[in-house]
Amino acid sequence: MAGLAGRFARRWCSGLLGSPLQVPALGLHVLGPAMLASQKDFNNAVSQVKLLKEDPGNEVKLKLYALYKQATEGPCNVPKPGMLDFINKTKWDAWNALGSLSKEAARQNYVDLVSRLSASSESPSPEAPAADRKQPESDSLVVTSEDGITTIRLNRPAKKNALTTQMYHDIIAALQAASKDESAITVLTGSGDYYCSGNDLTNFTHLPAGGLEEMARSAAALLRDFVNCFIDFPKPLVAVVNGPAVGISVTILGLFDVVYATDRASFHTPFSHLGQSPEGCSSYTFPKIMGSSKAAEMLLFGKKLTAQEACAQGLVTEVFPDGTFQKEVWARLKAYSKLPPNAMRISKQIIRNREKEKLHAVNAEESSVLRERWQSDECMNAIASFLSRKAKL
Numbered sequence: 001m002a003g004l005a006g007r008f009a010r011r012w013c014s015g016l017l018g019s020p021l022q023v024p025a026l027g028l029h030v031l032g033p034a035m036l037a038s039q040k041d042f043n044n045a046v047s048q049v050k051l052l053k054e055d056p057g058n059e060v061k062l063k064l065y066a067l068y069k070q071a072t073e074g075p076c077n078v079p080k081p082g083m084l085d086f087i088n089k090t091k092w093d094a095w096n097a098l099g100s101l102s103k104e105a106a107r108q109n110y111v112d113l114v115s116r117l118s119a120s121s122e123s124p125s126p127e128a129p130a131a132d133r134k135q136p137e138s139d140s141l142v143v144t145s146e147d148g149i150t151t152i153r154l155n156r157p158a159k160k161n162a163l164t165t166q167m168y169h170d171i172i173a174a175l176q177a178a179s180k181d182e183s184a185i186t187v188l189t190g191s192g193d194y195y196c197s198g199n200d201l202t203n204f205t206h207l208p209a210g211g212l213e214e215m216a217r218s219a220a221a222l223l224r225d226f227v228n229c230f231i232d233f234p235k236p237l238v239a240v241v242n243g244p245a246v247g248i249s250v251t252i253l254g255l256f257d258v259v260y261a262t263d264r265a266s267f268h269t270p271f272s273h274l275g276q277s278p279e280g281c282s283s284y285t286f287p288k289i290m291g292s293s294k295a296a297e298m299l300l301f302g303k304k305l306t307a308q309e310a311c312a313q314g315l316v317t318e319v320f321p322d323g324t325f326q327k328e329v330w331a332r333l334k335a336y337s338k339l340p341p342n343a344m345r346i347s348k349q350i351i352r353n354r355e356k357e358k359l360h361a362v363n364a365e366e367s368s369v370l371r372e373r374w375q376s377d378e379c380m381n382a383i384a385s386f387l388s389r390k391a392k393l
């Protein structure tokens, strides 16, 4: 692992929580509001963090880090790291934001926060009915079935529906369930103003114990499984593209049967900008759909297409004015969903089956190339740039 990639991996491996995780495990006391947490309560909370069943996410980890530093060292008085040292700068910013908060108050806030995190990561009590159990991340994906249509909705509008690792798993499960349910048609769409901004680039910062190499291996395996589900999906699969689409949400469109888009949508595959390479079988489907030179402009140079351009090039089936998009599209899908389901499945099989073997081979090759790309300096630099808020598409 060379240069920045190595430094990046090591810094994230050391983690946002750093030293707090080194303290031996002890129980956690819940304190009354009038009492301030003792040093022992604080040490217990520090140990409790290690036992959390769910990763609380970077935002909470930063808060924990800042409170820990404030509680143990007092207000931030170390020099601000340079602009390019974005991880240490983010940590410094979080600590510095606590201003002159006293060590005792920081200790108390740390204990309270850990107490809340521990409570929410505990399994439901034995009395709680199984149906009431909230699955982790489940609200980032909403699956409904109505009028013969199963709709899989990406539901992280504040993050432009960027796909977390959990969402890839949830989409795989949703497609597997939809392939066996009663519905005639399956739809993928997004909540809010975006269809999907592609892979959540912070996925790359959750480094497992095996470091960058292991992260790349498991991401490539997940990518392969994810795309295979689209290749093998047996029923009509429709994308209702409600806004701009980026990255993998664009490339897999070649595996859908029909793609409806609002005229506000755009289609962007900035792989070279990200030091990455095409996935979703787009290295095969795009040249087939739009010809090799138009495909190259998208996949090599990251040319962003308008909805009308994507339609002219065959990637999109039809474009609708944004004002009537939802009404027109759903009316049409409801009518289609009343067609005989077996006839639609069989017709899809005839259209798609002879390509399946090829598509699986393409998917395997693209995933394996990406596994290498994700370990490259080009890719790590691009992600570091996005995370430091210097780069946007």
Ligand SMILES: CCCCC/C=C/C(=O)SCCNC(=O)CCNC(=O)[C@H](O)C(C)(C)COP(=O)(O)OP(=O)(O)OC[C@H]1O[C@@H](n2cnc3c(N)ncnc32)[C@H](O)[C@@H]1OP(=O)(O)O
Pocket: 158, 159, 160, 162, 163, 168, 197, 198, 199, 200, 201, 202, 219, 220, 222, 223, 246, 247, 248, 249, 270, 274, 279, 386, 391, 392, 393
């Ligand atoms: C199994 C692994 C398979 C991997 C293969 C997949 C590859 C890809 O999909 S490559 C494409 C990756 N996507 C991107 O590079 C997009 C990055 N995002 C952006 O450039 C911009 O956010 C934007 C153009 C999509 C939208 O810009 P704007 O309208 O200005 O909105 P914001 O940037 O303020 O976004 C709001 C909020 O959402 C966060 N966010 C958006 N996209 C992503 C993303 N892909 N990953 C992580 N986070 C994303 C953004 O950071 C903002 O967050 P806050 O600052 O916390 O509000």
